[in-house]
Amino acid sequence: MDKLILKKTIVKLPNTNTQHSFRLSSDKLPLKENGYCSNEEIFSLDASLTKAIDLLSKEVETSNFMTLLTAFYLFLNRYTNKTKISIIIWHSESLINYQVQFLMDSVQDFTFKELLNLVKNGYCVRFQPLTSAKLSQDASNVSFALYSSTGHNAAPRYPAIDAKMNLDFNLFLNHNVEKTSGVLKYNGNIFDAKSIQRQLTNFQILLKSIVESENKNLPVGLLRIISGEEEKLIIENFSKTRFVAHSNKTIIELFEEQVAKNGLKPAIIEKKAETSYEQLNKEANKLAHFLRSNQSFGTCAILLSQGSNFVKSIIAVLKAGGSCAPLAVTNTSERLNLLLEDLNYPPLITTRTVLNKNGLNYPKIILLDEDKHSISSQPDSNLNLPRNPTDLAYVMFTSGSTGKPKGVLIEFKSLNNVVQWFKNCMSVSEEDRSSLIANPAFDAHIIEIWPHLITGSCLYVCSKKYRHNSNQILHWLQEKQITISFIPTAFAVPLIGEPQSDLSLTRLVVGGEKLNRFPHPQLTFDVYNCYGPTENSVISTFVNLSSHKTPSLKMPPIGKPIDNVQVYVLDNYLQPVPIGAAAELYVGGEGVARGYLKNEKLTKELYIESPFPHSQYLYRTGDLVAWTDDGNLVYKGRLKHELKHAQRDVSEIERILLQHPQVSQALAVVKGSQITCYCTLKHGYEAGTKKNLKTYLKHHVPQHLFPFALVILSYFPMTSNGKISKKSLPEI
Missing domain, CATH: 3.30.559.30 (Nonribosomal peptide synthetase, condensation domain)
Structure with missing residues (x-):
């Protein structure tokens, strides 16, 4: 023993x-x-x-x-x-x-x-x-x-x-x-x-x-x-997706094809300013030539708000043969210095306006406003630099559960795969009007920008005043007649909970957090629930909830793998688990990133050799999931969180709260042995609602899930990536 x-x-x-x-x-x-x-x-x-x-x-x-x-x-x-x-x-x-x-x-x-x-x-x-x-x-x-x-x-x-x-x-x-x-x-x-x-x-x-x-x-x-028959079904049908041979051209080459085809069409509309495909390409070319003329070029950090300057900068960096490292303008100067140190002090593209707000003092700065004349004097011709599938395209920083930033290294092959899958799956066309809402430091901007630039559709920049309120986002979508939009989960929940009118929207893409409600059946647009860690290049699985055939589930599933991606639900010994059993999700295929910047130990720990023939490496997501009978995945939470609070499935409380006609958003949080519920209300409901909700919960929530406290908020505090900031919720 x-x-x-x-x-x-x-x-x-x-x-x-x-x-x-x-x-x-x-x-x-x-x-x-x-x-x-x-x-x-x-x-x-x-x-x-x-x-x-x-x-x-x-x-x-x-x-x-x-x-x-x-x-x-x-x-x-x-x-x-x-x-x-x-x-x-x-x-x-x-x-x-x-x-x-x-x-x-x-x-x-x-x-x-x-x-x-x-x-x-x-x-x-x-x-x-x-x-x-x-x-x-x-x-x-x-x-x-x-x-x-x-x-x-x-x-x-x-x-x-x-x-x-x-x-x-x-x-x-x-x-x-x-x-x-x-x-x-x-x-x-x-x-x-x-x-x-x-x-x-x-x-x-x-x-x-x-x-x-x-x-x-x-x-x-x-x-x-598990039986051999069930294991075969899971590995050969559920885990694998179809292999699709996407174009072997880079996204830069595909973008330049659209410039040749649709040069005079608007590529970006920001407020009242309109930038055509031809103008965007020329400005990006000038910046790319400027970048190459000033230093040996590799990774370039970008510190800009969402908009035409940011889009121009990421195009320029990739054209110049480098890789993009977008940083959030909301970062403190201390955090920015930490990230720039991790990147080996690369050139930083920003503006004087942004620098004045955060007080960053950094020597290798390219100011789009103050260096405007030097940049505009550069050639506007395409650089035509060759890019290999394994070249680095992005360094995306993610805090994860530790709070310590980790740089994820995304290669061109992974970028191309998710961009071209999105274009095909969402049927993106030249006539589409797409929203640009996500923070540039949030990897979702990749699917907001690139599928549309390689198709010839137009990007509409959502101004800051609209980005942090669901009702204002809805008003903006109506005003701009947006046809396809990505909206972070927390903002999307109120929009999909009831019928909407006067919308040109046909496809709403949701992601970033667990979605705790199904879309209202009378919505006139399709709702796609997407899941994916940055370490697997933005999106790993998806489901069109508007056409989903299993309405008997408690919570919306996170779907099936996208093209050229494999997903496995495995136990501690990397064995497939039965349908319905909870275990860790592993992802493989074209989306798997190269690893972590300057962190070989963590890379070896989380990027493992695959025991299956279809993937060379698998990324351990740390997410607990289960298969449904029809091969969809259901998200159950973070693995470490489940181990700590294994007995409390608080998503059940959220689901029940969202069924109340007065509730707009709901979040249940476990602290110690107690559950606290936070919610926001639909417009026009205030007086007496808290008492009504407590009575409602008593009749609908099992005793072991009944919350210690119920807190009604005017709005949920948000992170810069559009996720609910649990650290900022009021203490009870």
């Missing part, structure tokens, strides 16, 4: 009355809020498997009850990606005896016998007395029972489950000398029969894997739980 000595977390726990809540949930939309529909699936284990379980129990000197309970715990662990799990135990068909709380921090590296010994000896397991009268929504909604029959034909008597017990997933087994029979009683209001049948199959596969002699020294994380 050397592993027990090495693992400092393994301690024997006393029996106490401390509650440890565990709720097994489903991605399925309940047929009725807080409803209960009693369903069951009957199954049996064959004689050889029953005998093997008997032998294993004798070998470990424990009961079949302990062996099968531990196997059931392991099954729940593999499906939920949680280690702290509580299970209600039935003593007889009418009496609940106690609740078992498994409190391990990690289980995957133990063999099954080691894990079984831990449970048998009470390590990291708490047995808590519990009666039927004490069952509440704070207790587990999962139960287990094992009964023994003496006769061959003895009919099992299983507990009757009703709605008052709040038990949604109940595994009851009956053991006799010939075989083990069983029934899985479940709440059909939240679980569907197809998923339950598949889970029962996987439970039996896991049991067989546990008792096979060749597996006795395997860690439980390597024990098989």
